[in-house]
Amino acid sequence: MRAKNKASGSTAGAEFLDKNAGQRRQLLKSSVALGGLATGLGAATSSLAASTAPEKLITEVQDWNRYLGPGVDAKPYGQPSVHEADAVRRDVAWLTADAKSSVNFTPLHKLDGIITPNGLCFERHHGGVADISPADHRLMINGLVKTPLIFTMEDISRFPRENHVYFLECAANTGMEWRGAQLNGCQFTHGMVHNVMYTGVRLRDVLAEAGVSPKGKWILPEGGDAAHMTRSIPMEKAMDDCLIAFKMNGEALRPEQGYPLRLVVPGWEGNMWVKWLRRIEVGDQPWHQREETSKYTDLLADGQARRFTWTMDVKSVITNPSPQAPITHGQGQTVLSGLAWSGHGRIKRVDVSIDGGRHWHTARLDGESLNKSVHRFYYEFNWQGQELFLQSRAIDESRNLQPTKDALRAARGENSIYHNNGIQTWHVRADGSAENVEVS
Amino acid sequence: MRIVAVANASLKRQFIDRSLPVVLSVIVFFHTHPTYAQDLGAGATVFKQCTSCHAIGPNAKNQFGPHLNGVMQRAAGSAENYAYSEAFENSIDTESVWDTAKLDAFLQAPMSYMPGTKMAYQGLSNADDRASVIAYLASIDSSGQLPEPAATKPEKTSQTSDGQQRSLARDIPIPEHGLLHLGRPALDAEVIAWDIDIRPDGVGLPSGSGDVITGGELYDEQCASCHGVFGEGEGRWPILAGGQDSLVDDRPEKTIGSYWPYLSTVYDYIRRAMPFGNARSLSDDDVYALTAYLLYLNDLVDEEFELSDQNFTDIRLPNENNFMSDTRDEEPTHQIVGEPCMQNCLPGIVKVINRAQILNVTPDAEEASDAPTVD
Missing domain, CATH: 3.90.420.10 (Oxidoreductase, molybdopterin-binding domain)
Structure with a gap:
């Protein structure tokens, strides 16, 4: 195994991925109550809690600990890590x-x-x-x-x-x-x-x-x-x-x-x-x-x-968890995050619901709050493994409140195409996977 | 200076009087003689107003007009992959090269010399300008190598750290316009070349006309492959005709006849962006004809109809009065009343009423999930 891994440079990265995936599979077999969607490094690290065997990533010297990586100027214009290959634009x-x-x-x-x-x-x-x-x-x-x-x-x-x-x-x-x-x-x-x-x-x-x-x-x-x-x-x-x-x-x-x-x-x-x-x-x-x-x-x-509907109204969306970013770590401490923005100015507040709008919690705005810029919000909570219906609603400094999709449809019908700033719902199932839904 | 001027004038007469081989021999002369190189500089300056449509240089491509590398040495109308106007093909002997006299006459008034040319440019009325720009064009070979710049007086430049020779900053004149004196005044020919927008009141319409029959032929050739023979739209390409009275339907069809408020938008958009992949290739009359045909496809005129700048604003599209300004702020959703509800805001247990996986249209979507539902 070690001899096989003596490759250096970019191929080392690929082998690391394979190896890591193998370890994840092992861990999955030996642990209990893990999410079915173990993707990315988050899954491997969080699984440690259920593991009794020492982790080889720690007990063994890894290739990247031993061999030299590429020198300066290997890429005159830098690129993202090869492990971020799925962070790309996509079309429909x-x-x-x-x-x-x-x-x-x-x-x-x-x-x-x-x-x-x-x-x-x-x-x-x-x-x-x-x-x-x-x-x-x-x-x-x-x-x-x-x-x-x-x-x-x-x-x-x-x-x-x-x-x-x-x-x-x-x-x-x-x-x-x-x-x-x-x-x-x-x-x-x-x-x-x-x-x-x-x-x-x-x-x-x-x-x-x-x-x-x-x-x-x-x-x-x-x-x-x-x-x-x-x-x-x-x-x-x-x-x-x-x-x-x-x-x-x-x-x-x-x-x-x-x-x-x-x-x-x-x-x-x-x-x-x-x-x-x-x-x-x-x-x-x-x-x-x-x-x-x-x-x-x-x-x-x-x-x-x-016509001439120029301003982009107040809007927000939860980016994590979401259908492309399921919860893979099981119950417990969970970070919910998202974006909010308004063409009317700064975002003043974002509220988050995990039960489809029955109860709302004011999220934490973090980072710079700039005029007509997106704002980052977080809501940390203890997930007990129940189904979640995640929603966010933003309020801007002009006191515009993000409407529900039903309210927009009541005002405009269904053929407007443009300017849909309605509240989005993600349904997170008990296994952590998520889907785009509408709820009553 | 006087001697230079006389020499230039006599050279210009030579250009006009003699044929191509003489022009070429003069070019050799230019390259070896700094004084005459300055005359090429005058031609280069005149040529700037041509660059909105014509490219020269090692990487020159056809633009709205053909590239002009080696134009005086190539057969007329022979720029590769350039779609010359019919007028050009009919009125120019495409077997022979341009000579100075023909080019001089053409440049004086392109649209009178060759009615129907794509070169919608009023012409160079100054004979000296024509002579210098012709000399300049003759100096550019088919590789697009530009003539060497005129030798400049040593006291006007300084040697800089990057090895480039530059004029001294104080010798570069400051324009008079504006507050910061940046940019330069636009020439009329430049504004004419780019200002192609049309307004609903007809401002911007070029003179010309086109009829339904002609438009139908053009449409079948250039438009039907995407927009469909009857404007019904192939695949997901835009539907152009039909859909009248469909705007309140579940699936409205927004066409020129059913939705667009102004005919000027049709003319403007065809002229600026169509055919897709070959923008600005249609003549003004072509665009009139296509616009007339689109009216016909929408049952708004009969097949005898001819559209022109004279009757254009008489045509009104049926949906003009169904547009209003932005009234979003009158919607209930735009009013925030007090603090939004935080606790027990909705009755009952949450129910899923609609889910993305029913449609299963997301890229790479897997088969619809068999996960338990809660509705």
């Missing part, structure tokens, strides 16, 4: 006709804290990922301005910069759940949200350079991709807190997030955060583009539809 193939105009989902159940790693931020494109050299990128300001202007990336970098952490949520996040529980995992039900720190310049400064006419009441940002994405945004928002960003979490925007330039529209639906931003037109009326008429309008039960 049947949702869209073609991957070039599609969406995938952030693995919320694999993350903690409030910052989404750049490589895990969900993607939504309407014409594939544009490949634009920053040297070839231009930003045009035209329309009702004194001097129509062209900026290079270097020009943009010369405006005063700001750094802000903001959530970006697709208006259609949770849109598959209007008619009832459908997708089994918070990645799929709630994964069209991410939260990163943007570095950029104030949109109002860039507009001021061109000199906005007093008649200018709206802007139309446009992307340089093959979809030429456009949305109408009222001037009031443009002059308030919008940014033109070129960095996310300190490094250049990822291509799939609009490299080299994207619009940041804090608290408003993600479709408006135009990627590959190449032009901003100033006008006196909205343009009624495809993504604000045919799409991103909210059809109500009476056949009327709301």
Whole structure:
């Protein structure tokens, strides 16, 4: 066994996994009352409580204790551990006709804290990922301005910069759940949200350079991709807190997030955060583009539809436990965790229920509480092995309370697609596995 | 300076008067003579307004217009994989190379020289600009190697730590516009090239027209494979026609005829993003014709109909008045009254009324669980 394990480098990791799995199997046989879903390292360590044999991981010298690992620069751009291979974005193939105009989902159940790693931020494109050299990128300001202007990336970098952490949520996040529980995992039900720190310049400064006419009441940002994405945004928002960003979490925007330039529209639906931003037109009326008429309008039960529903309402979801992250450690001390956010500002409070809304407990908000950023909450409790019906409800600083899904359906019907911020329920069974359900 | 100017002027006349071999010999001359290299610099400056549609350089690809590497040495209309307009194919002898005179005439007014060209650009009225940009294009071979930059006066540059030669900062002029004086004024041709949006009141519509019959032919060729022959949508591709009076149904069909509020959105979106994978390839008249055909597929016009910038705003879509502004804050769910309930908030024992595994649509979902249910 030891001789076989003398491999070094990346293969050692794979063998470690196999070996560890073997040990888990042993432990499972010799212990009692273990969850049936022993996945990941958590299962192996928590099983120790029931084990009487000394653990070989401790009593034997392991390969990684003995042999040298790779040196510096083995990976000039670092990557996650090979043991985190399932912390990836995933798509739902049947949702869209073609991957070039599609969406995938952030693995919320694999993350903690409030910052989404750049490589895990969900993607939504309407014409594939544009490949634009920053040297070839231009930003045009035209329309009702004194001097129509062209900026290079270097020009943009010369405006005063700001750094802000903001959530970006697709208006259609949770849109598959209007008619009832459908997708089994918070990645799929709630994964069209991410939260990163943007570095950029104030949109109002860039507009001021061109000199906005007093008649200018709206802007139309446009992307340089093959979809030429456009949305109408009222001037009031443009002059308030919008940014033109070129960095996310300190490094250049990822291509799939609009490299080299994207619009940041804090608290408003993600479709408006135009990627590959190449032009901003100033006008006196909205343009009624495809993504604000045919799409991103909210059809109500009476056949009327709301348009310009920009703000993302207060929302929360429990990320752990959840269908993709079952409880594997058995009864006892249990950490429940989740995310809450609101386009109206900061989250003031999150309540958690483990019995389907009969009783509520105020969760612990932890980490930074930032304006229009996701907030991390925790609720630690002693699980006695009973079935759980986990729910969370968030309240923001404007005293907006996250509604139930039934209340939303009563107000809007089932065909709105967008802006579903209803309370999510996870059913945790006695074996720790979890499912997306709705309860009475 | 005067001598340089005269030399340039006589060279330009040569470009216009003589044929390609002369142009090429002049290029060799340019490469070895710094004074004339500056004339190429003028051409490079003029060419900047062409770069929104045309690429040059080692990595140049076809954009809205064909790449122009070696354009003066290749057969007209021979850029690989570029879909030239019908007008181009019909009016240019594609066996021969561009000569200076033809190119000069074309660049003066592309749309009059070749009605129907994709090159929707009003032209270079200044003869010197045309001559310099033609000289510049002639200097670029098929590999896209750009001419060497003009030799600059030594006192204007400094040697820097990264080995790059740069102008002294104080010699770079500061623009006059704005507060921070950043960016540069946009040229009309640049704004025209990018500003393609259309509003419901017709602002932005290009002049032109197209009829249902023409639109039907284009639709069958370019659209039906995804959107279906009758606009019914293949697979999960968008449905474009039908669905009238379905908005209150259990499964509404949101089409141009049943849902979209404005026709301008149809024109705008086709022109900016369709056909999927070949955006900006349709002429303005093509887009009028397709828009007319989509009206026809939705039973809103008859097959004799022709749509143009003149009658465009007369057409109203049936669902225009069913849109309202955001009224979410009037919903009961948006009102918080006092503290939310914390204890004994719902009666009875919790019951599952709906579960994801009934649908079993999650990626990699296993067979529906046989776990005990509590409903």
